[in-house]
Amino acid sequence: DQQVKQNSPSLSVQEGRISILNCDYTNSMFDYFLWYKKYPAEGPTFLISISSIKDKNEDGRFTVFLNKSAKHLSLHIVPSQPGDSAVYFCAALDAGKSTFGDGTTLTVKP
């Protein structure tokens, strides 16, 4: 049973527009959620996080929204840039253990 799901394997957007990446989870014990970005031949790098007691966290062009009742979170990137093209992983924390989704490949077209 996959506890963290990213149902869209890929997303393509035009430069300057908004990118919205989605993530669903099933375990209500998760207390933090994080987004990581991964370029080819590199390990994932941390992007932004949100506590389960909050519903929004913003850092520059990146905003994460959490809807606990729906067990859903999303990452908004605005405006999107070609350098944002990468694989984005959603991860959820429970007592120090991270569970990752399978990732969404974002392509930002110039």
Place this chain on the structure above:
Amino acid sequence: DTGVSQNPRHKITKRGQNVTFRCDPISEHNRLYWYRQTLGQGPEFLTYFQNEAQLEKSRLLSDRFSAERPKGSFSTLEIQRTEQGDSAMYLCASSFRAVPDTQYFGPGTRLTVL
């Protein structure tokens, strides 16, 4: 300090052989994690250490896998009697036990079992 390093970056081995990977975390980080990632999937938790203590091990990890972190610094992951299903990217990450636990990943070791 340039971040988390892993060696080797690539390893090709024959089925049945033993392999060992090394991870050097960021120096002040006291937590170290091992993950396995296959194509099209996210990192799958294997085990983690706080200092030299191995605190959790995935139930999915067979007894052919063993990890050590003898002095609370670098760590090794050994796979004995490798099988073709062990072919994957093995990722190491470290963190400083912050809240949230933001992990810094190495570039990974790609294992191919022939």
